Amino acid sequence: MGLTGKAAIVGTAQYKPEKYQSAPQMFHLEQVADLARLALKDAGLGIRDLDGLVIHGPQFHEASIFVPAMAAEYLGIELNFAEVVDLGGCSSVGAIWRAAMAIEMGLCESVLCVLPARMAPFGPNEDPLWMAQAMRYGGHSTAFGAPEAEFDLPYGHLGQNTGYAMIAQRYRAQYGYDPEAMAKIAVDQRFNAQGHPDAIFRGSELTIAQVLASKMVADPLHVLEIVMPVAGGAAVIVTSKEKAAKTRHRPAFITGFGERLSYKSPSYARDMCRTPLADAASRAFAMAGLTPADMDAAQIYDCYTITVLLSLEDAGFCAKGEGLKFIREHNLTYKGDFPLNTHGGQLSFGQSASAGGMSQAIEAFDQIAHRAGARQLSRADNMFVSGTGGVMSEQGALILQGG
DSSP, X not given: OOOOSOEEEEEEEEOOOBOTTTSOOOOHHHHHHHHHHHHHHHHTOOGGGOOEEEEEOTTOSSOSSSHHHHHHHHHTOOOSEEEEEOOGGGHXXXXXXXXXXXXXXXXXXXXXXXXXOSOOOOOXXXXXXXXXXXXXXXXXXXXXTOHHHHHTGGGTOOHHHHHHHHHHHHHHHHHOOOHHHHHHHHHHHHHHHTTOTTOTTTTOOOOXXXXXXXXXXXXXXXXXXXXXXXXXXXXXXXXXXXXXXXXXXXXXXXEEEEEEEOOSSGGGOSOTTSOTHHHHHHHHHHHHTOXXXXXXXXXXXOSBHHHHHHHHHHTTSSOTTOHHHHHHHSOOSTTSSSOBSTTOHHHHTOBOGGGGGHHHHHHHHHHHTTOOGGGOOSOOSEEEEEEEETTTTEEEEEEEEEO
């Protein structure tokens, strides 16, 4: 049961990551239309080819309900399949496999997966500080009746930093901790970013000493081990195998996926050091009939360095508790023996809100399509992509293969 590789990513669009104060404001509907135009042009398809839409709706500025209908109306298309994803940083992975599944089921032929992430203009009755206020608590809800409002926030567990630091401390207690190895993740990815013309940290190299000397935000995580939120947005076109044969680039076929949601707050995780990705990745590899050893690169969601460490272990690239040794012994750059986040990852390419995870999928496609420029791998047939939402709460995995 599952995907059989009859749907592929054939075109992409991605805004260059920018600091919020520098990026132009666009209504989310405008961003959807613009990203659709760019992705379709990249694929060599037209707007009339689209009959499916997967969109990230919870942060959609112009509406809180009926988002796909509004977007379809704005684009001037009619849909046979529409979906809203609400998985935080796992939304991109979730959107892509849902599109592939809909195509394989015969519901539609070409799907736009789009996540707008630039700020939208505020109306006269809207509070321009709402995002800053919401980010203060991270993914936690302050609403009356929300478990975290009663049991987490009053005790200082708020925002994303504390949750990931808590996981890192638990890992340190259980398996040990090597700050230099953790810093190496950020350093190797910063090297990779120098090969991407749109990376926000392009032109700014990094050393392990600089990471360890940077501000301690939440012990043991330094500021240079944590993503810097930026404005952006991204989209991909997923289409049928038949139509993919007529597009401009080598397709990236979606042959395996997995998804797992286990909790919202890590306070309630059965084991903080075994993340939902363990189940999601296992299912994705089994569906594709491949193993971690078959992958030519791993594009792993990297909101924090601890996310990468646990994901490497739980996806099966190394054994549990062996991640730090694995990092020390391998070159994680695009020139190395284990290419990881060859575009720089979100740590150095940039994390544009929930669209940030799409950069990993787009990089996997760029590598498979042999258009990654200076960072192009000599072998790029099989790619592993992961997504992570919340505090290791919602996780997904994709296996992409060149056709």
